[in-house]
Amino acid sequence: MKLIQLHITKTVLYYITLVLLALLGLYTVIDFIAELEDIGRGQYFLIDIIYYTFLSAPKRIYELLPIAALIGSVLGLGQLSSQSELIVLRAAGISVIQISRSVVFSAILLMTVIFIIGEIIVPVTEKIAKEAQSSAKRGVSSKELDSSFWTRDGSSFIYIDSISPNQELNDITIYQFSPNQQLIGVMTAEKARYANKKLMLSRVIKNKINDAGITRTTLQSESLNAHFNPNTMMSPEFLSILELDNHIELLTENHQAVAKYQMVFWTRIMTPLSTAVMVFLAVPFVFGSLRTVSMGNRVVAASLVGIGFYLLNETLQHLSIVYHMTPWIVAVVPTMIFLFLGYRRVQRLDVGY
Template identity: 25%
Template sequence: MRTVRRLLYRDVFGAVSFVMLGFLSLFFFVDFVDDLDRMNRVGAGAAQAAWLSLLKVPGNVYELAPFAILIGTIYSLARLAQSSEFTILRTAGLGPGRALGLLASLALMFAALTFVIGDYIAPLTGREAMVARARNAGAAVSESGAWLKDKLSTPAGEWSYSVHVQRARAGGLLEQIRIFEFDAQGGLVTRLSAQSAKVSNIGVWTLEGVSATQWRQTGSPLLSLAPGKEAAPAARPGTGPAPAGLVEHRLAQLPWHSSLTLGVVTAAVLPAANMSTLELYRYTEHLSAQEQSAQAHNIQFWRKAFYPIACMVMVALALPFAYLHGRAGGISLKVFGGIMLGISFVLINNLAGHLGLLKNWTPWAVAAAPSLFYMGISLAAFGWLVRYR
């Protein structure tokens, strides 16, 4: 059995690696041409474009893993069937159960490798690519902006905050921040804007260039650490004296203690593709705690959690091809059929995600349904071929 395992694993790994290398070469070329045009515009050159394209390789490996595994495994098993090697193995005692067990172990290896790349390597290189591109272009890492919510309970009552971050730069620097503070009755207490902010891992925001307008001078946690609290009501240029009770503050720096840690803010301003499964989970928990809609990120979290299982599904889909006779279509036809299966899996997976978001379906069921459906198809086909062919 050790010899059979070595034969199958070496053949399948070789085929999958060959297919993956072909896909990566194509994607690298496309990314390089795209990045070369962008880098030439800012005077960075071809070397920087090649570096950016290399940083995208782990992300491409993660995205392409199920396709490469499916096509490579089909090619390997179909070739073994066409050359009668798999038939000889079956005659020597490789029954359906043992074949399924061998490929299941191989599928677990593929799933573990995909998980490591998708949760540790791809997010790191993806963020580094965004930072390097922004650094060369002199632009922000993210210009899309994000809204966040926070709550704080004090002896004086409960306070809620709506925070808007306009852009994020390299090194965790945020720019153009607006913070709105509300009391327990929903009344606006403080409106604050800051030119920039640094956020720590424990949720301490160091706001720079702060301009704050306070409607009530007592009880506000947001300005509790602000110097100059004794300032009198300020007059706004061109409008005459400020209304009674209205106080404006101009502060060079202001610390703000919040539950919005660096990880939460990063998750809000960066694409979900550059987040690990744990980061997605923490962000969905934060959204739920703040009573915000978390359906989209919940679906993304479960899809990422089940993504390594898709690699196991792809191996299961390839197994029936080993039991087809060599005359039942050539290898190219079987590989083409595998490509069509992979494309249909992606289409149904994406369709399920959109329908789950529109219909508010259970996120884990939305993410698991396509994989379970195709796993059922593969096992049914495998059982039918073993029984009747």
């Protein structure tokens, strides 16, 4: 049985790889053509587009792997079926569920791969890609990249104009409010660094506001307690699961909206499992009534299921933010629905084959 499992696993993974490479090539060309519209903007030239497209490939792989897993698994099992190998296995007394276990082994390997890509590779490559693209389009050095954002820290509201790749903060403005929401001070700083839950400000101007007027003080440096980490104040795709969890905790402590980050967090957790479910769903497409259907029709049917899964996921994610639905339930439900339907179908095939 181990040799059979290995043979099925190798075949399924081979076709998944082929489909993934085909989809990646297609989307890479599409992305490349889309970027050509901005060529000549600032210092954004052909070599920059190639570099950006190359660095964006890991994210594309991460996005495409679930659908590639489904189509590739259908092709792989379809190939075994067309060569009557699955029929021989069934005649030898091997059940559909046993064959499914071999397919699930392929899914476990894919779960490992997609977890590594999503948690280690994508956050790094996406950050580098966006920084390089922004730098070239603006025609400035990467130290001046525009990554401005607002955040809240207790009773203070903080604006940071940009964050350099070396994590130095530029042009910071801090608006300080009293408990009754009265503006009591404005502080500006040219540069700042975050370390040990403190903001180390340099070239600081402090403006204190009271009934007597405004008092201005100039300082070379100032240290402030910070209950947020500026290094995680970026788009969710740049953050790992651990960083997302820490960031959600900080936002919650400061009474800020966390729905978007929670949704990304749970989606990131479910993506490897979703990929495994897509592989498992290939089994019903090969056995049962579909065993006499052409390979092309199988692929079309699998693609429609994959698209349906994607659309259901996307729709629920957007609805969860609008209607304040529980993020983990929204992330889990589509995968569980498709897993249940696939398992029930496999059970029926095993009994009725």
